[in-house]
Amino acid sequence: QQQVKQSPQSLIVQKGGISIINCAYENTAFDYFPWYQQFPGKGPALLIAIRPDVSEKKEGRFTISFNKSAKQFSLHIMDSQPGDSATYFCAASNTGNQFYFGTGTSLTVIP
Amino acid sequence: DAMVIQNPRYQVTQFGKPVTLSCSQTLNHNVMYWYQQKSSQAPKLLFHYYDKDFNNEADTPDNFQSRRPNTSFCFLDIRSPGLGDAAMYLCATSREKGYLEKLFFGSGTQLSVL
Numbered sequence: 694q695q696q697v698k699q700s701p702q703s704l705i706v707q708k709g710g711i712s713i714i715n716c717a718y719e720n721t722a723f724d725y726f727p728w729y730q731q732f733p734g735k736g737p738a739l740l741i742a743i744r745p746d747v748s749e750k751k752e753g754r755f756t757i758s759f760n761k762s763a764k765q766f767s768l769h770i771m772d773s774q775p776g777d778s779a780t781y782f783c784a785a786s787n788t789g790n791q792f793y794f795g796t797g798t799s800l801t802v803i804p
Numbered sequence: 805d806a807m808v809i810q811n812p813r814y815q816v817t818q819f820g821k822p823v824t825l826s827c828s829q830t831l832n833h834n835v836m837y838w839y840q841q842k843s844s845q846a847p848k849l850l851f852h853y854y855d856k857d858f859n860n861e862a863d864t865p866d867n868f869q870s871r872r873p874n875t876s877f878c879f880l881d882i883r884s885p886g887l888g889d890a891a892m893y894l895c896a897t898s899r900e901k902g903y904l905e906k907l908f909f910g911s912g913t914q915l916s917v918l
Contacts, residue, residue, distance in 0.1 A: 695846070697846070699846075702844070724903065725903050725904055727906075729907075729909075731909075734911060735911050736808065736810075736894055736896070736908075736909025736910045736911050736912055737847075737894070737907075737909045738908075738909065739906045739907065782846070782847070786903040787903055788903055791849060791861075791903075792849065792903075792907065793846070794846035794847045794848075795846055796844060796845055796846045797844070797846065
């Protein structure tokens with residue numbers, strides 16, 4: 694079964710707008726939640742990550758919000774730019790070293 | 805500068821004909837992974853090597869095998885590809901084994917089975 698559920702599958706945002714991608718998980722043993730960004734023809738690359746001891750982490754225009762009680766986390770891209778157009782994967786892992794990925798969100802930022 | 809290199813970018817094989825995908829890394833990382841990613845699905849871990857120690861996921865079919873002859877190279881062998889094995893195969897590395905480690909991915913090999 695899908696360990697990490699991601700939505701939406703695709704997202705279109707105007708330049709300068711806010712992009713929001715959501716993920717949910719069930720396994721409370723997960724202890725690390727990274728987001729990966731994948732451009733066409735390239736492999737995924739780590740964008741930002743969070744541990745459950747904080748509710749928010751911000752790096753530049755990218756912010757992860759984490760709700761431990763709801764078992765949900767989300768990626769917010771502020772002031773979205775056409776260069777942000779890519780596929781975004783959320784993931785979760787635990788001490789077993791297994792990363793469980795979401796199904797991905799294809800983001801298109803239109804000028 | 806490519807750090808995890810996968811060849812070829814596209815691979816076409818015939819049903820039942822063995823195929824090998826390759827991955828090399830210049831990062832000198834201890835851990836190398838193989839993921840299978842089907843269209844609109846999440847990447848799924850097939851197996852990983854920690855140095856020479858091979859770790860197979862419980863649900864990885866026996867049809868899939870891997871070799872790591874040295875630190876830099878890792879191969880994915882599909883002994884008898886079926887139509888259901890058509891997918892993007894991603895190789896990744898991490899410096900050490902641990903759930904906080906950053907994964908470095910290659911660009912992937914898109915496998916088609918005719």
